[in-house]
Amino acid sequence: MSGAAGPDGGAGGRWVELKPAVWETVVRACDCCGQVVPKRLWVVDIAGSERRFCGTECESLYRSYVLPRLAR
Amino acid sequence: MGIRVGIDTGGTFTDLVAVDSETGRWYVAKVPSNPANPVAAIGESLTGAGFDPSAVDFIVVGTTIGINAVLTRRGARVIYVTTQGFEDIPFIQRINRKHHYDFRWRKPTPLVHRPDCIGVPGRLDEEGREIEPLDLSGLADRVAECLAAAPGPGSSATSGPAGADIAVAVCTLFSYLNPAHELAIRDELRARFPGLPVSLSHEIAPIWREYERGTTAQVDAFTKPLFERYADGVSQALQEKLVDGRWGLLKSNGGHALAHEARERPAHLLLSGIAGGAIGGAQMARAADAPEAVALDMGGTSCDVCLIVGGEALYSSDFEIEFGFPVAVPSVSTRTIGAGGGSIGWVDPGGFLQVGPQSAGADPGPACYGRGGTEPTITDADVVLGRLDPGFFLGGKLPLNPALSAAALGRVGAQLGLSAVEVASAMVRVTNENMANAIRIVTVEQGIDPRGFALIAFGGAGATHGCEIADAIGMRRVVVPPRPGLCSAFGALAADVRVDAIRSVYLTDRTTTAPQLDGLFGELAAQALADLAAQGATGSPVVRRSIALRYQGQNYEQEVAVPAGTVDDAALAAIYADYGRLYEEFYGYRLDGIPVELVRLQVVADEGAPALGSLPSETHAGEVLSTVAEAAVTSRDVHFPGHGFVPTRIVRRESLDAGTRLDGPAVVESMDSTVVVPPDWSLHAAPSGTLDLEKKA
Amino acid sequence: MSSAATPGGAGGPGVPTAIDPVTLGIVNNGFVNVCREMGITMIRTAFSPIFNEGLDFSCVLFDRHGNMIGQAEFCPAQIAASLFIVRWTLEELGIESFEPGDVVLHNDPYRGGAHIPEHSVIRPVFHEGELFGFVANVGHLAEIGGKAVGSFAADATEVFQEGLRIPPVKIVKRDVNDMELWRLIMANHRTPRNTWGDLNAQIGSLRVAERRVIEMVDRYGRDFLEQAANELMDYSERWMRAEISAIPDGVYEFTERMEDDGVSDQPVTFHVTVNVRGDELIVDWTGTDPQVRGPINATYGVTAGATYNAVFHVTDHHIPKNSGAYRPIRIIAPPGSAVNVQYPGPSVGGNTETHPKLADMVIAALAPALPGRVSAAEGGTCCNFLFGGIHPKTGEYYANYHLEGCGWGAKSYDDGNDAIIIKNGNCRNTPVEIFETRYPLRVKEYSLIPDSGGAGAMRGGLGTRRIMRVQDGVEITVNALLDRTKPGFGAFGLEGGGQGGSAAIKVKRAGDTEFRTFTEAFGTVSASKFTNVVLRGGDEVLIESPGGGGYGDAYARDPERLARDVFEGFVSAGQAQALYGAAVTT
Structure with a gap:
């Protein structure tokens, strides 16, 4: 998939618009909640690895809930 | 020929309307019902009506005993x-x-x-x-x-x-x-x-x-022994009152049948008590020259809505006692919602004002009755808004206490940050919207645009709210019958002997022949006419035929009328063509080429009795209705949405001569109802005795 | 501002609304009525029993930003799917790509759908040339191709075996059908005439709804209606947050198993953690098995739908169902697990078998927090039985989707209902007289199964038994997708209540003397999930649906309730003695 930075990327991450080729028939899922991300990914670097979310709310949920759970 | 009598035995009152076919004289009575002994009030109403019992020719009784037995x-x-x-x-x-x-x-x-x-x-x-x-x-x-x-x-x-x-x-x-x-x-x-x-x-x-x-x-089977005893009891009560005329029971389909026949199939009597309102409403619609109408019978705890098309109440066979408990007999198609004068206003957990379905009933009743009710009802709202005269409720027989209404409304208002008047106005709006939604279900959801229809508003509270309900759905005409509180008894009186014969079939347009269909209709019509005679019909019967069709695979059908005469190839082709046309009108597309199934034949036989006129507003009343106060024109402040309190003319109905026109705001009061005419509506007292209200252009 | 209302009750935060609450309530009824009318039109015009008797569809109204502002409740399975499908389709295609009279069709289970038979249609509503919002509905088409008739391939391992997959495409452009696309679809379904009728019913009902929305905009004005919609969503959100706040904070967990996935005979484990944090819920499905080869995987739409379904069961069911009601509920469904299947994994059974179990898990997890509001598990299988072939009377291909009701779970305050459709749908059964008129099978018995309700102070509801015989000279192909047929996999009880009775699907070949499992008779891997078994005249099929779980100690059952059970034959005298400790004389 190719992507391009969106205009309104926040400080901690950036929006990447999906432009799938015609043979790419599958949409991808959010790294936090598992929802479909139909058009724009919210890409954030967390602890050195790139995370792709459906939006900024999932980044917060990831930081406030998933990371502490993984740490347990 | 003598006196014909219609009796409606409701939960609160037993009403009687009668007409002497020779003199044209009308009689009415309203007596309290006795749920423990439903027969007793019938005798009392006959006494109250003030006519000579021996002159009675025929009595039709509508009763709720069947539905009550099943509900309980x-x-x-x-x-x-x-x-x-x-x-x-x-x-x-x-x-x-x-x-x-x-x-x-x-x-x-x-x-x-x-x-x-x-x-x-x-x-x-x-x-x-x-x-x-x-x-x-x-x-x-x-x-x-x-x-x-x-x-x-x-x-x-x-x-x-x-x-x-x-x-x-x-x-x-x-x-x-x-x-x-x-x-x-x-x-x-x-x-x-x-x-x-x-x-x-x-x-x-x-x-x-x-x-x-x-x-x-x-x-x-469940109700048969009850009806047998009831029928015996009524026969005995009539004999005691020296009434030797024949009598019949009103059926769910809005027709009546001789009591000894009707009791044999009591499932068909289940909606006997509701059918009168629909038939009365349809009769009033015809009398007011409003063949396309919605009948709205709004009482203390519930409201029945029935669609009238071509001057006739609509029918269906999908009545349910409660969700999932069907009684599949032809019935007037009514929709009942739990909203009436006694419905209570309350605030839901999300902060929205709701009205009903809980009702204060007759006991304790609305707060203004002063019998211990503390929750605000629609009646309380109408009192606080100046629509009901606390000194002239039921003709002054039940004095109301407006201070108790205001206090009850104020308690709900405190939760919403609204004054008592604001809550009252809001409750009325919510109720009117609920009624409008019930009308929407019987019209819009059936593909019918109600805006050209008249609203026939009756029952104790129907006339008070009729215009605003009409406004909420875009209807521009409201008809208030004479004696709106007696419309169901009038319906029992107006009913004909009627038989609905139905037969399920399973045929398709690929194999069905015209002679085959003609033969089936012939059998069904013969059966219907035989039943009609047995149930007491006189005169020359009117037979109507219809057939229900659907595209193969569908589960819901469209009814198509079948004209009189032999069903030949041309008639059969016309049936299929009508079906395709109606389907497209209804749903906006056609499905040509898909097999059509013929699923149900129906023959409706009606005795075709001469039509009854409209019940006049001035009638020879029995003792119960004889205490009507002097006519007077006064004024008081009445609240209307968007206007606030405005000085409003108050008129007694008896003082309205035929032909009188009156612009809103106005209130027309009589012993059994209060008609509210909002500022943008006008009223016309029609010669037939009905009040015709129209939205100003 | 005509008045400022402060919502009261249930401890909801007092936020004033700009539009008075009475008008808001009226507008809300209007939005719901648009959707109800859409649904009633569909009931009257659809061809498949799954639509017009089964009511397996949902109708929704969206604002121009993709927020759901109205919903008519016909099928709870779609409460999430309908929310996501429209929003994500608008995002993917771009709102600006919609022109008046367009209809977008799609059934992609990886784009919010619950399973592949469900087809969504979406139509924009323009008012005087300006976009106001969208009307949409989701419905189950009875036959969409794939390896098994009825498109319920219980042993599928890839989506391609489940039927024709359609990404969001415009099937109608400016009110003109794209016949090229229609022909492509028709060529891939076994009963294309029904597809034509059903999709036309779906699309036709959109037009009815569009007209009603335009009338509302005429009546209220665009700006006012948009403001009202926004306030309504806030209202639902406030109410839902108030309900959640009333649940004690904490972390609540539950684990449940399914007997197999149709491809292997190994059980599948599901796990949920419900985090109650103030006025928010985080429902985390981490810990569930990786996605399996067979079609009991749940799509994201199924898992989210089951979660919302459960939450709606334990909160006030009057909360208006718009986007606002969903906001306080966060769901985590790990991609690639059995609760969030990824391409090309199969999922057709996830909607009917997995959904009810997931919903019951969330409800049961909350049992310690909300003992008066929860229920033991219901039977939890649709008992999907699909068959088809050439009809001996018409010579045409037919397909039928048959299902059964199960016992409801018991609650702290009452027994479970007998024979009720599972909570992901609200289908009716097909009357025997209609069934035999349409299909070449004869029903020999349709009855309640005594003793199938889980024992308890409150008893689980009973399952049903049905025996069908293939008519002489007829050949049919059958597929089945059930669960809870193995011992130990019955509907769980709560607070010491017993498990509900098992499900069964068995066959008695013509000439045989007893019913055997399909594994015994035909060698299917799973006894409850299989495809393409051919039955002939005289063969009989037995389907038993499971009972519901019990609640509380059976020995504590009110003797009057038990006496009535024994009198009616819901509980045998033997079970009354063995499980309830009561010697009952009959």
Whole structure:
């Protein structure tokens, strides 16, 4: 998939618009909640690895809930 | 010919309307009902009406005893005989839920107990052919066992002088195509248990769907002993009042039948008490030259809405006692919602104002009755808004206390940050919207635009709210009949003898021939006319035929009228063409080329009695209605949305001469109703006695 | 501002609304009525029993930003799917790509759908040339191709075996059908005439709804209606937050198993953690098995739908169902697990078998927090039985989707209902007289199964038994997808209540003397999930649906309730003695 930075990327991450080729028939899922991300990914670097979310709310949920759970 | 009488025995009042066909004189009476002894009030109403009982020619009675028995599950113990393997159908039902997210809902309680459900070997196929012979060898023993056994825990079977009520309902698979097995079962039971009442499903509801047909047969058996006693009681009461005329019962289909015939199929009497309002509303619609109308009968706790098309109330066969408990007999098609003068206003957990379905009922009643009610009702709202005169409620017989209304409204207002008046206005709006939604369901959802229709507003509270309900749905005309509180009794009086004969078939346009259809209609019409005569029809009957069609695979049908005359090839082609046209009108597209199924034939036979005029507003009243106060024109402040309190003319209805025109805002008061004319409406007192209200351009 | 209302009750935060609450309530009824009318039109015009008797569809109204502002409740399975499908389709295609009279069709289970038979249609509503919002509905088409008739391939391992997959495409452009696309679809379904009728019913009902929305905009004005919609969503959100706040904070967990996935005979484990944090819920499905080869995987739409379904069951069911009601509920469904199947994994059974179990898990997890609001598990299988072939009377191909009701779970305050459709849908059964008229099978028995309700102070509801015989000279192909047939996999009880009775699907070949499992008779891997078994005249099929779980100690059952059970035959005298400790004389 190719992507391009969106205009309104926040400080901690950036929006990447999906432009799938015609043979790419599958949409991808959010790294936090598992929802479909139909058009724009919210890409954030967390602890050195790139995370792709459906939006900024999932980044917060990831930081406030998933990371502490993984740490347990 | 003498006096014809219509009587409506409701939960609160028993109403009587009568007309002397020779003199044209009208009589009315309103007496309190006695739920413990429903027959008693009939005698009292006859006394109250003030006519000579011996001049009575015919009486039609509408009653709620059938529906009340089923609602409270107080009726006969029913033994259910069905095809072996299907004894549990009354318990399994249709498996769907009433609400999606409600664990508290319980399935309808069947009218039968499981040990009283008897399976009989023997089977028909989907064309009515016998594929396994009927075996009656064990039936009598099983019935005898049931009769000998105790009724079971929690049973609430009624009893009469002859002991506990018990009756049999029979429903075998595919009996609507071939009744042979049900008839053989009946013959066996008659031979072995003389006097045991037997209800056969194919006679009561010859439709497919075994649960619906079986339940209807059970309702019939369940109420049969009650109706027998009721009919005997009424006959005796009439004799005591020296009335020797014939009498009949109003049926769910809005027609009446001689009592001795009607009691044989009591499932058809279930909506006897509601049908009068629909028939009365339709009669009023015709009298007011408003053949396309919606009848709105708004009382204290509930409101019945019925669609009138071409001057006739609409009919359906899908009435339900409660969710999932159908009674599949032809009935006037009414929608009942729990909203009336006694409905209570409250605030839901999300902070929205709601009205009903809880009602203050007659006891304690609205707060303003001063009988201990503390929650605000629609009646309280109408008092605080100046619409109801606290000194002239029921003609002044029940003084109302506005301070109690304001206090009750204020308590709800405190939760919403609204004043008592604001809450009152809001409650009225919410209720009117609920009514408008009920109208929307019977019109818009059936593909009918109600905006050109008239609203026939009656019942105790109908006239007070009629114009604003009409506004909420864009209707521009409201008709208030004379004596709006007596419209149901008037409907019983106006009813004809009527028979609805229905037959389920399973045919398609690929194989059906015109002679085949003509033969089926011929049989059905002959049966309908024979029933019509037996039920007391005189005169020359009017027969209407229709057929229900659908595209193969669909489950819902479109009714197409079948003109009189032989059904020949041309007539059959016209039926299919009409169907395609109606479908496209309704849904916006056609499905040409797909087979069409013919699923139901219907013949409606009506005795075609001469039409009754409209009940005049000035009638010869019995003692109950004789205390009407002096006519007067006064003024008081009445609240209207968007206007606030405005000085408003108050007029007594008796003082309105025919032809009088009056611009809103105005209030027209009479003993049994209050008509509110909002600022942008005008009123015309029609010569027929109705009040015609129109939205100003 | 005509008045400022402060919502009261249930401890909801007092936020004033700009539009008075009365008008808001009226507008809300209007939005719901648009959707109800859409649904009623569909009931009247659809061809498949799954639509017009089964009511397996949902109708929704969206604002122009993709927020759901109205919903008519016909099928709870779609409460999430309908929310996501429209929003994500608008995002993917771009709102600006919609022109008046367009209809977008799609059934992609990886784009919010619950399973592949469900087809969504979406139509924009323009008012005087300006976009106001969208009307949409989701419905189950009875036959969409794939390896098994009825498109319920219980042993599928890839989506391609489940039927024709359609990404969001415009099937109608400016009110003109794209016949090229229609022909492509028709060529891939077994009963294309029904597809034509059903999709036309779906699309036709959109037009009815569009007209009603335009009338509302005419009546209220665009700006006012948009403001009202926004306030309504806030209202639902406030109410839902108030309900959640009333649940004690904490972490609640539950684990449940399914007997197999149709491809292997190994059980599948599901796990949920419900985090109640103030006025928010985080429902985390981490810990569930990786996605399996067979079609009991749940799509994201199924898992989210089951979660919302459960939450709606334990909160006030009057909360208006718009986007606002969903906001306080966060769901985590790990991609690639059995609760969030990824391409090309199969999922057709996830909607009917997995959904009810997931919903019951969330409800049961909350039992310690909300003992008066929860229920033991219901039977939890649709008992999907599909068959088809050439009809001996018409010579045409037919397909039928048959299902059964099960026992409801018992609650602390009442027994479970007998024979009720599972909570992911609200289908009715098909009357025997209609069934035999349409299909070449004969029903020999349809009855309640005594003793199938889980024992308890409150008893689980009973399952049903049905026996069908293939008519002489007829050949049919059958597929089945059930669960809870193995011992130990019955509907769980709560607070010491017993498990509900098992499900069964068995066959008695013509000439045989007893019913055997399909594994015994035909060698299917799973006894409850299989495809393409051919039955002939005289063969009989037995389907038993499971009972519901019990609640509380059976020995503590009210003797009056037990006496009534024994009198009616819901509980045998033997079970009354063995499980309830009561010697009952009959």
